Amino acid sequence: MSIDWFSPAQCVGYVAFVLGVGSFLQTDDRRFKLFMAGECLAYVVHFTLLGNPTAVASSTMSLLRSLLALRTRSVWVALAVVAINICLGLYFAKQPSDWLPLGASCLGTLALFLLQGIPMRLVMLVGTIFWIANNVISGSIGGTALEVVIAVVNLVTIARMVRQKAATPT
Numbered sequence: 001m002s003i004d005w006f007s008p009a010q011c012v013g014y015v016a017f018v019l020g021v022g023s024f025l026q027t028d029d030r031r032f033k034l035f036m037a038g039e040c041l042a043y044v045v046h047f048t049l050l051g052n053p054t055a056v057a058s059s060t061m062s063l064l065r066s067l068l069a070l071r072t073r074s075v076w077v078a079l080a081v082v083a084i085n086i087c088l089g090l091y092f093a094k095q096p097s098d099w100l101p102l103g104a105s106c107l108g109t110l111a112l113f114l115l116q117g118i119p120m121r122l123v124m125l126v127g128t129i130f131w132i133a134n135n136v137i138s139g140s141i142g143g144t145a146l147e148v149v150i151a152v153v154n155l156v157t158i159a160r161m162v163r164q165k166a167a168t169p170t
Contacts, residue, residue, distance in 0.1 A: 003139055009049030013142025016042035020146045024124075024153040027161055029116055030070065036112075037066040043143070052138050057088040058101035062108055069112040078113035082106045097137050104130035118165075121158050125151060 004010065016039050023035030040063035047055035065081045089102040104127035111123035128151045135143035 003141060005141060007049075009046055010141050012042055012046040012049060013140055013146070015142075016046055017142050017146035017149070020150050021153055024121075024150050024157055027157060027164070029120070033066050033070050033112060037063055037070075039146075040066055046140065046143065047138070050138055050140060052140075054089065054092040054098040055101045055134060055138060057092055058085065058105040061085050061088065062105045065105070065109045065112060069109075073113055075114065078109050081109045081113075085109070097134065100130045100134040100137070104128070104134070118158055118161050121154055121161075125154050125158075128154065 019035055019039035019042055023032055023039055026032040026035060040059050043059035044056055044063060047053075047059055061081060061084060068077055068081070085102050085105050089099055093099055093102070107123055107127040107130070111120045111127070115123060128147050132144060132147040132151070134140075135147055
């Protein structure tokens with residue numbers, strides 16, 4: 001399969017890349033969620049153009065989840081978002097790899113609603129690994145680059161947060 005590096009789909013993927021990296025550079029949880037919402041919106045357009053409906057569904061739910069997580073930390077809202085993701089998977093998934101973005105979205109939901117700081121970012125890292133696999137399978141250049149860089153940036157940010165925590169007297 002030949003990939004056009006500058007097709008509209010790939011260009012939107014590059015926008016998601018910038019927003020995603022910006023998200024994981026944040027040590028403030030609120031700014032993290034705002035940047036993530038922007039990344040998810042770009043991903044919705046990107047995967048629509050690539051013709052990957054499970055990734056579109058997952059990205060849409062991730063966008064909704066990021067916005068909801070700015071307003072509430074309700075376990076019930078988190079569980080409702082996870083349940084909707086599972087329903088979307090039952091509707092859209094045709095092969096096992098179709099569950100990768102949905103699984104990533106479920107992990108991200110639980111992380112954003114139920115966790116904070118370093119634990120939140122560690123669970124998000126596992127979701128990032130799921131997205132890397134999905135993006136390689138989908139042929140998403142920007143998405144794959146984004147998630148690999150996000151994994152690295154997230155690890156660096158976690159290390160910064162660990163150092164900040166260690167330097168803060170208790």
